[in-house]
Amino acid sequence: MKKxxxxxxNTRKTFSFFSRLxxxxxxxxxxxxxxxxxxxxxxxxxxxxSRIIDGLRAKSNEMKxxxxxxxLDLLKDQLKESxxxxxxxxxxxxxxxxxxxxxxxxxxxxxxVAKIANWKSKENQRIVLAAGDTFRAAASEQLxxxxxxxxxxxxxxxxxxxxxxxxxxxxEYAHAKNATLVLADTAGRLHTKSNLMQELEKIxxxxxxxxxxxxxxxxxxxxxxxxxxxxQAKFFAESVDxxxxxxxxxxxxxxGGIIFAIAxxxxxxxxxxxxxxxxxxLIPFDPELFVEKILDFQEDM
Amino acid sequence: xxxxxxxxxxxxxxxxRNRGKLSESDINAVMAEVxxxxxxxxxxLKVAKQxxxxxxxxxxxxxxxxxxxxxxxxxxxxxxxxIEMLGGQALNLVYSEKPPTVIxxxxxxxxxxxxxAVKLAxWFKSQGRNPILVGADLQRPAAxxxxxxxxxxxxxxxxxxxxxxxxxxxxxxSEAISxxRDVLICDTAGRLSIDENLxxxxxxxxxxxxxxxTFLVIDAMTGQExxxxxxxxxxxxxxxxxxxxxxxxxxxxxxALSAKTVVGKPIAFASTGEKIEDFEVFHPDRxxxxxxxxxxxxxxxxxxxxAFDQQEAQRAADRLLSGEFNLExxxxxxxxxxxxxxxxxxxxxxxxxxQGVNPDDVDETRLTxxxxxxxxxxxEERDRPEIIDGSRRSRIAKGSGVSIQEVSLLLKQFKExxxxxxxxxxPNRKKKKKSSKGRKGKQNPRAKTGIEKKENVFDLSxxxxxxx
Numbered sequence: 001m002k003k004x005x006x007x008x009x010n011t012r013k014t015f016s017f018f019s020r021l022x023x024x025x026x027x028x029x030x031x032x033x034x035x036x037x038x039x040x041x042x043x044x045x046x047x048x049x050s051r052i053i054d055g056l057r058a059k060s061n062e063m064k065x066x067x068x069x070x071x072l073d074l075l076k077d078q079l080k081e082s083x084x085x086x087x088x089x090x091x092x093x094x095x096x097x098x099x100x101x102x103x104x105x106x107x108x109x110x111x112x113v114a115k116i117a118n119w120k121s122k123e124n125q126r127i128v129l130a131a132g133d134t135f136r137a138a139a140s141e142q143l144x145x146x147x148x149x150x151x152x153x154x155x156x157x158x159x160x161x162x163x164x165x166x167x168x169x170x171x172e173y174a175h176a177k178n179a180t181l182v183l184a185d186t187a188g189r190l191h192t193k194s195n196l197m198q199e200l201e202k203i204x205x206x207x208x209x210x211x212x213x214x215x216x217x218x219x220x221x222x223x224x225x226x227x228x229x230x231x232q233a234k235f236f237a238e239s240v241d242x243x244x245x246x247x248x249x250x251x252x253x254x255x256g257g258i259i260f261a262i263a264x265x266x267x268x269x270x271x272x273x274x275x276x277x278x279x280x281x282l283i284p285f286d287p288e289l290f291v292e293k294i295l296d297f298q299e300d301m
Numbered sequence: 302x303x304x305x306x307x308x309x310x311x312x313x314x315x316x317x318r319n320r321g322k323l324s325e326s327d328i329n330a331v332m333a334e335v336x337x338x339x340x341x342x343x344x345x346l347k348v349a350k351q352x353x354x355x356x357x358x359x360x361x362x363x364x365x366x367x368x369x370x371x372x373x374x375x376x377x378x379x380x381x382x383x384i385e386m387l388g389g390q391a392l393n394l395v396y397s398e399k400p401p402t403v404i405x406x407x408x409x410x411x412x413x414x415x416x417x418a419v420k421l422a423x424w425f426k427s428q429g430r431n432p433i434l435v436g437a438d439l440q441r442p443a444a445x446x447x448x449x450x451x452x453x454x455x456x457x458x459x460x461x462x463x464x465x466x467x468x469x470x471x472x473x474x475s476e477a478i479s480x481x482r483d484v485l486i487c488d489t490a491g492r493l494s495i496d497e498n499l500x501x502x503x504x505x506x507x508x509x510x511x512x513x514x515t516f517l518v519i520d521a522m523t524g525q526e527x528x529x530x531x532x533x534x535x536x537x538x539x540x541x542x543x544x545x546x547x548x549x550x551x552x553x554x555x556x557a558l559s560a561k562t563v564v565g566k567p568i569a570f571a572s573t574g575e576k577i578e579d580f581e582v583f584h585p586d587r588x589x590x591x592x593x594x595x596x597x598x599x600x601x602x603x604x605x606x607x608a609f610d611q612q613e614a615q616r617a618a619d620r621l622l623s624g625e626f627n628l629e630x631x632x633x634x635x636x637x638x639x640x641x642x643x644x645x646x647x648x649x650x651x652x653x654x655x656q657g658v659n660p661d662d663v664d665e666t667r668l669t670x671x672x673x674x675x676x677x678x679x680x681e682e683r684d685r686p687e688i689i690d691g692s693r694r695s696r697i698a699k700g701s702g703v704s705i706q707e708v709s710l711l712l713k714q715f716k717e718x719x720x721x722x723x724x725x726x727x728p729n730r731k732k733k734k735k736s737s738k739g740r741k742g743k744q745n746p747r748a749k750t751g752i753e754k755k756e757n758v759f760d761l762s763x764x765x766x767x768x769x
Contacts, residue, residue, distance in 0.1 A: 037346055043524035046340045105547060106411030106520065137450035138443040145442035190550040192645075195666055222411060226343030226524025228552050249410065252493040254526040277410075277440070 025068055032057070035075065042294050044257035045227050048264065052078070076291055082260060083287040086269030091243065094213030096128070096174040098167070098182045102200060102240065103220035104232055105188030108248035108274055110139060112220050113185045114146030115274070115282035121150050126179035130170030131156035132163040132203065135187035143185055150279065153179070163187065163199070164206035171212030182212060191235030204240050218271065220246045223256035233262045242266075247285070248274035255294050305551070307592055309338035310379070317372040325361060328375075332357045335379070343555025345528045348386070348562045356382050380589055386558055387585035388567030392542050397513050400483035401433070403474065405510065406544070407503055407534055408518035410491030413546035415444055417518055417572055418488040419451040420580035421544070424570070425484045426457065433482035435473030436461035437506060440490035448488055455577060458482070466490065470506045487512070494533035504537050514541045516569060519556055521548045527556035528563040535564040542569030545583070549574045549643060561585075574643050613637070626719060628683040632675045635668060644668065673701035674711055686712055 032053060039049040056078065060071045091097065099116070101109045110133065117127050129147050131140035131154060140156040147154040155170035157163075167184045174182045186203060189196035207214050219242050221229055236242055247256050250273050259270055270285040313334050320327070332353045339349040359378050396402045404421070406414050415438065422432040434452050436459055438444035445461045452459045458480070460473040470487055477485040487510060492499035507515065517534050519527060534540060543560055545568050561567055568583040617634055620626045638644075644665045675683060677700030682689050689697070689712060698705045 040340060040346050041525045043343075043526070046337055104522070104550070106413055108411055136447065138446035141443035141446045142441070190547065192550050194664065222520075222522075224409065224520070224523050224526050224530075226522060226527075226555060227341055228343070228522040228550070229524075231551055232522075249493075252409070252526070253495050253529055254524070258524070 027066075027068055027071065031068060035072075038295070039257065042255035042257035043226050043229075044294075045230070045261050048261040051264075052260070072295070076295055079260065079291045079294065080287045082263055083270065083290065086263070086267070088244070088269050088271045088285060090271060091215040092181065094215050096171060096180050096182050096212050097215035098171055098184055098207050098212045099216040099218060100132075100167075100184045100186065100204060100207065100214060100240075101218050101220055101246075102186055102236055102242075103188060104190055104222075105136075107188070107220045107222040107225075108246075109133070109188065109220045110142050110146075110185050111277075112218075112246050112248060112272075112274060112282060113143065113183045114150070115279050116272075117147065117152045117183055118150040118279040119282065120181060121152055125181055126174075126177070127152040128170050128174040128177070128179045128182045129154045130167045130182055130184040132167045132184045133187040134159060134161045134163050134166060139185070139187070146279070152183075153177075164203045167203055167207050168210055171207060171210050175211035191232050197235065197239040200236075201239055216243045217241060218244050218246050219268070220248060221256075221259075222254075223247050223250045224252065224254040225256075225258060227258065229258035230261045230265065233266055233268060237266055237268065242268050244269050244271035246270075246272045246274065246282075250293075251275045251281070256290075257294055306338060306342040306554075309341065310335065310592065313338065314372060314376055314379075317375060320372065323371045323375075328357060328360050331375070332360075339555070339558070342558070343524050343527075345525055345555065345559035345563065348528070348559040351562065352382060352386060383558075383589035383592060384586050386562055387588055388561040388583075389585055390567075391582055391584045392567055392569040394514070394569075396430075396483070400481075401474075401477045401485040402483065402514070403510050403512040404484065404486045405489070405503075405507055405512035405515045405538075406487065406518055407489055407515065407538060408491060409493060409520075409530060410441075412491070412518045412520040412523075413572065414438070414491065414518045415447050415488050416451065417544050417546055417570075417580070418448065418486050419455070419457070420572060420577055421570065422452065422457045422484075422486050423455050423577050424580055425486075426455070430484045431482050432457055432484040432486055433473070433477045433480070434459045435470060435477075435485060435487040437466040437469045437473070438488055438490040439463065439466055439469070444488075444490070451577065466502060467505050467509055470510045474510050485510075494530045500533070500537050507538055514569075515539065516542055516544050517566075518544045518546060519560065521545050521552035521554050521556060522550065523556040528559045531560045531564045531566075535566065540564060540566045542566050544568075544570045544572065546572040548572060549579070549646065573646055576642075579642055624719075628675050628678065628686055628715060629680070631715060631718075632672065632683070635672065639665075639668060670701070670703055670707065671711055674698075674703060674708055677701040686715060 035056075036049055036053055039052065040046060044052070052075070056071065056075050059078075060074060063074070065071050065074065090099075101113055103109050113129060117129055120127050129143055129152050131143050133139035133143075134157055137159075140154075140159075144154055144156070153173075155166065155173055157166035157169070163186060167182070170184065171182050173179075184203070184207065186200065187196075189200065191197065204214055204217065217240050219233060219236050221232065225232070233242070233245070245259065245262070245268055247259065247270055250256060262268055263270075270290075272282055273285050273290075275281045275283060313331060317323075317331060323331075335356065336349050336353040339352060340346065344352070356378055359382070360375060363374065363378070406418055406421075408414050418434055422434050425432040434448055434457060436445040436448040438448075445459075448461070449459045460469075460476045462469055462472065464472075466489065473487065474485060487506070489503055489506060490499070492503065494500065515538050517531055517540050519531065523530070531540070531543070543566060545554070545556065548554065548571050567585065571581055571583045573579045573581060613633065614637075617626070617630050620630055674697060677697045678689070682693060682697075689708075694705050694708050698708045701708075
């Protein structure tokens, strides 16, 4: 957790909407529009932002809140609540359990697989990696380098091989070797390409056919994404049963505010966040810290 | 691409068209809606505000509210400002007098730098240049491997070594000079704009190889942060432009719309698909009209010119006119159409799509199925579809893995096309043949069906040359 706090320091210097707001005791239109702008700039989206602010105004009237401080605290609580109602446990049922990583191109699927492999091998689990991205040049080499560094085994196919069969082979191999967990990487695919989404459905179907059980289907989402993030989550959720989200690249200046709309509309929990390039830089999601980062409340705490 | 924004603006202006006059407060209300539409499309908050203010001011200045048909004028002003916001003219790339022309690519992780380095190299190759790629991304495992694999597919040399990025860049430059390559494209590791060490590193790479062009590679799906990223990179490197990637999804492209306003540098290239050739010079003016639902006929024509074999097209047109057009010709035409790129993109460029038609709904697999049906026919059947009876139908259906109904539907549609074409062309047949003989040089394939030619509604010469 140390790392994300130091990242928060980073944002503190550059982003101080709310600290400024708190010093201004006036609850006027300006105050509300500044909250609106802060949320929009965090990629929360104008529709979700309007909904949040309308709710906040009504509630603070009802509670007769009279200071900017109390309203901002209420906002923080409400945002936190909207993210806290989900179960964020990662499911390990199955022999082996199969976790499938899906998402659009360049969000960090392969890196997330590698980081989880590192984390789970440290817990002395026997892991098999499935190089299901047979499309992007050198994707399996990338995974291979990571696998070597954390001692996990890797099953890969030829370039352009059917990813379903690679993942199926990996589960059977894992079963035979008594490994408990298969981490299946897949090729990045834009959610609007219906043929590629069908391929994904097949991957999940086939992965369930052998000895293994698909226990998690994790959508990897880049925190720099804008309003398109909601579309990504929608389309992937229509195609496969997403069990959670990994929000990557939160070490940058991006805030990932689109997850509020995703939580509201699709009820998919955020389970893990990526906060850097090292293999330890993947940690469980903490709504409190996340909301602080979104709102930059850090300064007065 | 940009469909959401197109739809939203289309709605707003559609309502506007039904209005006789516009009061000042009407204009303010419309512009507030435009701002919301822009924000939903990930346009940066400040840019959206600035756009709103500017358009409102121009509308009020030009006394639109007193005009009789104000909607057209509002749309024109929005179009002008959109072009301005997108960056005016397309980038005019000037090659260095002392080769190689050096190009440096920079950007965040996962935006597509490596893929687009290769796409750019391929583009230079198609312009008659001899590019070399330098792989200075030593950070991401197997990044250089990826570069080499992609580049070997299109026969472009790659220089890299396992040392340090700056050294790789320097040695890559000497390699380019000693092997006589005239364009050098340097791929670099993804880096966060707030990572001071890595930002200094790329500055050093830049100082070392002194690029003629530095492009920021930016993901079309990026949100509000895009402009801050662009700004940080511009402060450190002085960008010459941007390459916008992943435009083939349903991305809203707000990053593209904002970045120019904030850093003053245009989008130079756009990547529109997963294939290496899905990459094009970015034309701000064309995109603006596309966003406003007016299509992009110019790019469509260019794509057709690139994909269609002129003689082949001429032959097919002649056959069509003489009524000899058969399923074999149909298959060839279809395969050429596929060469123009993803069908969704093609449909997206067409002007005045009917309301409710969404390019993303276009199912390319249908083309593949039609292909399968035709290739399951004998040559005789392709030449004379009328001989296809029930038993032939069921054989074709089995061979191509579709239902008999699908085969019948295709035959019916083909018959319909043939009937329509004959009907459309017949009265003018003689004249058309003469004119096509008389024409010299490169022709536009669209003009060859004879239909446009006849009524002279599609005289392309007025647009001038479409080649970049």
